[in-house]
Amino acid sequence: MTSRVFISYRSSDGADKATALARDLDAMFGDDQIFLDKEDLAPGSRWRDGIAAALGNAPILLVLLTPNYLGAVDAAGQRCIDRADDPARDELAAGLAAKAHIIPLLCDGVTTMPAASELPSPFNQLCDLQWGRLRAYDWRADMGRLADDLSELGLTPRPLSMPGTIPVPLHEPTTTPMPLDAPALAASHEDLFDEGRRGVLSLVGVGVLALAGWGAWRWWQKRSALLSGPWRARVGARGAPTSREGELMIITLVQDGDNLRMASSALDIERDPQWENYRDFWKQRTGNDLTRVFYRGEGKVLRDDEGFAPNAAPPAAVAAPASAASDAEGDGEEAASAPPPKKKKPELVRLPPRPVSLRRVIVDVHIATPGSDGESIDEGVFRGIVDTDDQWIHGRLWLRSEQAERVMDLRRSGG
Secondary structure (H helix, E strand, O other), rough: OOOOOEEEOOOHHHHHHHHHHHHHHHHHHHHOOOHHHHHHHOOOOOOHHHOOOOOHHOOEEEEEOOOOHHOEEOOOOOHHOOOOHHHHHHHHHEEEEEOEEEEEEOOOOOOOOOHHOOOOHHOOOOOOOOOOOOOOOHHHHHHHHHHHHHHHOOOOOOOOOOOOOOOOOOOOOOOOOOOOOOOOOOOEEEEHHHHHHOOOHHHHHHHHHHHHHHHHHHHHHHHHOOOEEEEEEEEEOOOOOOOOOOOOOOOEEEEOOEEEEEEEEEEEEEOOOOHHHHHHHHHHHHHHHOOOOOOEEEEEEEEEEEEEOOOOOOOOOOOOOHHHHHHHHHHHHHHHHHOOOOOOOOOOOOOOOOEEEEEEEEEEEEEEEOOOOOOOEEEEEEEEOOOOOOOOOEEEEEEOOOOEOOOOOOOEOOO
């Protein structure tokens, strides 16, 4: 084993953050130098054996200090860190025995290190160490500082595949963000004008059509301006390309100008394996079972007007072929005696589509426990685009605990 960096965490609320951390460190330094138990521990072996194998390789132990790392309690109300069989205790003790360079990382929900007098050994030794931060909302900056620290400790950067290539960049710990550009709503500008220039409408006709179109557009905007009301919503499973398999819930949106509020009905999570980490976290923290959660949020409605420029220049006229011009000159007498060509009936111009107003929503979301003052157990951001028929909002929900996005779709109730 060549691993030098070991990640210690509390599984009840640190597994997803540890996975995201390992992935980004793999990208920068190579997965052969980064050890994460659930991915790199061979069946039947122990975490202590893995770090002991790196004794002569100057190991580095990253300790993720999430709220449960020091604050978790068991079913009897005893602190987990006080128990002799606590896995976090075993991992930290193994790191100390291996003389590892230990870096505590304060995660979301942990702002300061507790006093050493409040912690049993070996956890009290963390208070004497220089700590860093690892927060979801400032992940890029925190990861950059951590990468610099690891480089100074001699960790070898990931080798380049070819001389002169660019090193693998550090990305945010999410799936590919949802592009905020809506799908194309009409054919290309040039094609429409090429087709439309084949005929001519009278000035009066154009004015009437434009006025009617403008009135219809204003009516449509007024009708669809507010998103207030009940929506049927589903949040897809982790990694799923759609929200089809998600549990149905009702989300009520209240729009006041550009401001948007969100509140959901109760979502039953008692037997859903996707919510196991949340249930474990709540059980360890309070001793009670968590069976239902609610989505709450506040955000904004953004509007982008897209359409053709009203003063766009028409395409350049196409010159007649040279052969056609010479034929016309040589056959002048015949042309003079020939009957005049019949006039073609003017074709209607196909006007460019009216400007389309794209509405986007960005909402800071909290997953809360039951009650009017329910505690937030997770947070994230929902980014979506409202369909032009005003019946769907398609988007993705990024969650802090998962460091990834899920597909989330809302359909207007009754639509």
